Amino acid sequence: xxxxxxxxxxxxxxxxxxxxxxxxxxxxxxxxxxxxxxxxxxxxxxxxxxxxxxxxxxxxxxxxxxxxxxxxxxxxxxxxxxxxxxxxxxxxxxxxxxxxxxxxxxxxxxxxxxxxxxxxxxxxxxxxxxxxxxxxxxxxxxxxxxxxxxxxxxxxxxxxxxxxxxxxxxxxxxxxxxxxxxxxxxxxxxxxxxxxxxxxxxxxxxxxxxxxxxxxxxxxxxxxxxxxxxxxxxxxxxxxxxxxxxxxxxxxxxxxxxxxxxxxxxxxxxxxxxxxxxxxxxxxxxxxxxxxxxxxxxxxxxxxxxxxxxxxx
Amino acid sequence: xxxxxxxxxxxxxxxxxxxxxxxxxxxxxxxxxxxxxxxxxxxxxxxxxxxxxxxxxxxxxxxxxxxxxxxxxxxxxxxxxxxxxxxxxxxxxxxxxxxxxxxxxxxxxxxxxxxxxxxxxxxxxxxxxxxxxxxxxxxxxxxxxxxxxxxxxxxxxxxxxxxxxxxxxxxxxxxxxxxxxxxxxxxxxxxxxxxxxxxxxxxxxxxxxxxxxxxxxxxxxxxxxxxxxxxxxxxxxxxxxxxxxx
Numbered sequence: 270x271x272x273x274x275x276x277x278x279x280x281x282x283x284x285x286x287x288x289x290x291x292x293x294x295x296x297x298x299x300x301x302x303x304x305x306x307x308x309x310x311x312x313x314x315x316x317x318x319x320x321x322x323x324x325x326x327x328x329x330x331x332x333x334x335x336x337x338x339x340x341x342x343x344x345x346x347x348x349x350x351x352x353x354x355x356x357x358x359x360x361x362x363x364x365x366x367x368x369x370x371x372x373x374x375x376x377x378x379x380x381x382x383x384x385x386x387x388x389x390x391x392x393x394x395x396x397x398x399x400x401x402x403x404x405x406x407x408x409x410x411x412x413x414x415x416x417x418x419x420x421x422x423x424x425x426x427x428x429x430x431x432x433x434x435x436x437x438x439x440x441x442x443x444x445x446x447x448x449x450x451x452x453x454x455x456x457x458x459x460x461x462x463x464x465x466x467x468x469x470x471x472x473x474x475x476x477x478x479x480x481x482x483x484x485x486x487x488x489x490x491x492x493x494x495x496x497x498x499x500x501x502x503x504x505x506x507x508x509x510x511x512x513x514x515x516x517x518x519x520x521x522x523x524x525x526x527x528x529x530x531x532x533x534x535x536x537x538x539x540x541x542x543x544x545x546x547x548x549x550x551x552x553x554x555x556x557x558x559x560x561x562x563x564x565x566x567x568x569x570x571x572x573x574x575x576x577x578x579x580x581x582x
Numbered sequence: 583x584x585x586x587x588x589x590x591x592x593x594x595x596x597x598x599x600x601x602x603x604x605x606x607x608x609x610x611x612x613x614x615x616x617x618x619x620x621x622x623x624x625x626x627x628x629x630x631x632x633x634x635x636x637x638x639x640x641x642x643x644x645x646x647x648x649x650x651x652x653x654x655x656x657x658x659x660x661x662x663x664x665x666x667x668x669x670x671x672x673x674x675x676x677x678x679x680x681x682x683x684x685x686x687x688x689x690x691x692x693x694x695x696x697x698x699x700x701x702x703x704x705x706x707x708x709x710x711x712x713x714x715x716x717x718x719x720x721x722x723x724x725x726x727x728x729x730x731x732x733x734x735x736x737x738x739x740x741x742x743x744x745x746x747x748x749x750x751x752x753x754x755x756x757x758x759x760x761x762x763x764x765x766x767x768x769x770x771x772x773x774x775x776x777x778x779x780x781x782x783x784x785x786x787x788x789x790x791x792x793x794x795x796x797x798x799x800x801x802x803x804x805x806x807x808x809x810x811x812x813x814x815x816x817x818x819x820x821x822x823x824x825x826x827x828x
Contacts, residue, residue, distance in 0.1 A: 313614065320609035324602060327819040327828040328649050329632050332605075333625060339608050340621030347614050385819055385828075435828075443826050551610075559612025561737065562673050565730025572729065 286412035289355040309349035310374035379542030386453035392432015394461040410482030465492040594634030595662035601627035626712040653820035658803040665748035674741035684716035699764040728786025746791035
């Protein structure tokens with residue numbers, strides 16, 4: 270039997286899973302808390318741009334699907350916060366870090382959903398990119414996170430299909446609907462490419478995360494995978510990816526594409542995106558408006574416990 | 583107009599408009615568990631609405647789909663009770679409405695599942711299980727808020743009081759429900775509803791609302807000023823693209 274850090278290193282080298290009670294380096298724990306919390310925050314902030322269209326969904330069937338999807342995201346948030354809690358932090362504290370701006374969420378949700386087609390584009394592109402990012406996380410070295418991701422990925426793949434289906438219907442609809450779909454692709458393409466993070470050369474956390482088996486592929490590899498997967502789907506839809514430099518290498522089957530303007534990503538991360546303030550303000554308001562409800566629930570539980578104790582005594 | 587069509591529309595409109603309001607809580611609830619729970623409840627209500635509106639369209643026989651009925655009727659053609667369309671207010675107010683409405687729906691569906699109309703009986707048989715959960719969820723919250731803190735007690739009482747004057751309409755009988763054999767006469771549900779609701783309110787340490795004035799008009803298509811805005815939001819995309827599929 271290996272003790273402590275030797276055992277940790279041996280597990281990582283054997284591609285095994287680290288579990289909550291196992292010894293782990295402080296840096297590993299901190300990295301995971303940061304990553305899982307940001308992932309959870311992304312799920313719950315991501316409810317807003319899509320929730321924005323529940324009341325206006327153009328058919329009752331679409332309304333039901335969208336409600337179920339946003340509800341799934343709340344569920345993902347719940348079990349990701351639970352996974353983070355296995356590392357010795359509290360959901361309430363993580364939410365405070367989100368609300369005070371000390372922890373981030375995916376920058377993609379700082380873009381607005383302006384038409385119904387954006388709901389299709391989010392499913393197809395944003396959830397599509399999330400899947401490319403997250404499928405490797407099902408093999409992440411930290412057990413609770415890896416297991417949570419298995420379930421999340423199953424649901425995300427359903428979300429991605431429904432997004433594609435929304436766009437497919439629009440692209441086979443009226444001229445106005447098709448134009449709506451193209452406009453959505455134009456606006457969501459570049460932000461989606463940026464979801465994979467900065468280019469490998471300037472990615473700050475990547476190397477250590479790879480060594481620890483938290484990250485399995487580089488940002489640029491994943492971005493390439495996403496482009497290769499998505500461009501043929503755009504062809505099926507009959508809409509055009511807004512990249513004049515896009516070409517397919519017949520030999521390798523890979524697309525070469527124009528790099529997104531990462532200065533925009535850095536600006537949005539800093540807080541200068543179209544919806545940063547709106548998203549955070551909405552979240553903080555929901556939290557503050559709900560404070561009296563949470564306090565009441567706690568007070569009620571205390572009273573009930575006291576009563577139970579009184580009657581037991 | 584066909585009595586069965588109008589009756590089914592009443593039930594379907596109640597469920598649809600309730601779902602539209604419930605869904606407004608998603609991404610705005612006091613805690614994440616509640617986003618999930620209210621999402622569930624809204625989905626149940628929407629599911630009931632869809633089946634009922636589909637059936638209404640079928641009964642009418644004019645080729646109208648659930649979406650035609652939901653998106654292409656005007657305010658005065660909607661037959662839901664006003665209780666369902668009122669703005670959510672704070673969490674306590676929404677919970678008060680859910681308690682009143684779900685308790686009514688539960689009693690209604692319990693009766694309706696034995697009716698001679700197979701489709702309505704089928705809808706009711708499925709929905710009765712769903713609304714039993716809605717009643718339970720609302721009850722738990724009325725108890726917690728009523729007997730939680732001073733502030734939550736005050737808010738719960740205000741929520742119960744605000745929604746109360748819209749409850750009598752749920753139980754108003756008329757010539758149509760008397761004529762239509764498969765319909766449940768809602769006036770027969772009132773006493774049991776009041777008994778159940780009063781029991782929850784008593785246990786919550788709140789007081790049963792005393793207002794004697796009761797609003798009405800929804801069943802005749804006379805709604806509150808809030809309703810036009812709700813419909814405008816619900817319908818605008820569909821109406822901007824008439825004839826389009828989604």
